[in-house]
Amino acid sequence: EIAGEVGLSESTVRKRVIKLQDDKVIEKFTIRICREDERCIIAFLTVIPNNESEIKELIRETQIIPQCEEVYFLAGQCGVLIKVNVPEISELDALVENFRGRNDVKTVERICVVLKPIKTTNRDEWLPI
Incomplete structure (x- = not known):
C-alpha cells in the first residue's frame, strides 16, 4: 500500500523501512490513519x-x-x-x-x-x- 501511495517499488520501500529500523528512527509499527471515509x-x-x-x-x-x-x-x-x-x-x-x-x-x-x-x-x- 505504501509503495503505491508514494510511487515507489515495494522492494525500495521495504529497504528504506529496514534502514529506518536500523537507524532507530522506527521503533514500533503501530500506524493509525483516519481516512476520509472513516470517522475518527x-x-x-x-x-x-x-x-x-x-x-x-x-x-x-x-x-x-x-x-x-x-x-x-x-x-x-x-x-x-x-x-x-x-x-x-x-x-x-x-x-x-x-x-x-x-x-x-x-x-x-x-x-x-x-x-x-x-x-x-x-x-x-x-x-x-
Missing part, C-alpha cells in the same frame, strides 16, 4: 483517581488500552489527562463509562472532543484558524 473521534479525558497512591495503577492500565494514544500525569490535584482515538461516539461513551466504573477512579472530570485539529506535531499539517 479524538477526545481528551481528565480522570481523577481516588487518591495519589492509585495513580500509578491507573496510568499502567491506560497504557494497555489501545484507544488511549497519549497519557499525561498532571501537576497538582488534576489527575491524569488521556488522549483517546475512537471510531464511534458509542466507543467513547463505553470508554468513559469504563473509567467511571473503576474502583480507583473518583471521577472523569472533563471530556473534551476535538472538533478540528489546528496544530499537530507535523508542521505541514497546520490548519488556518
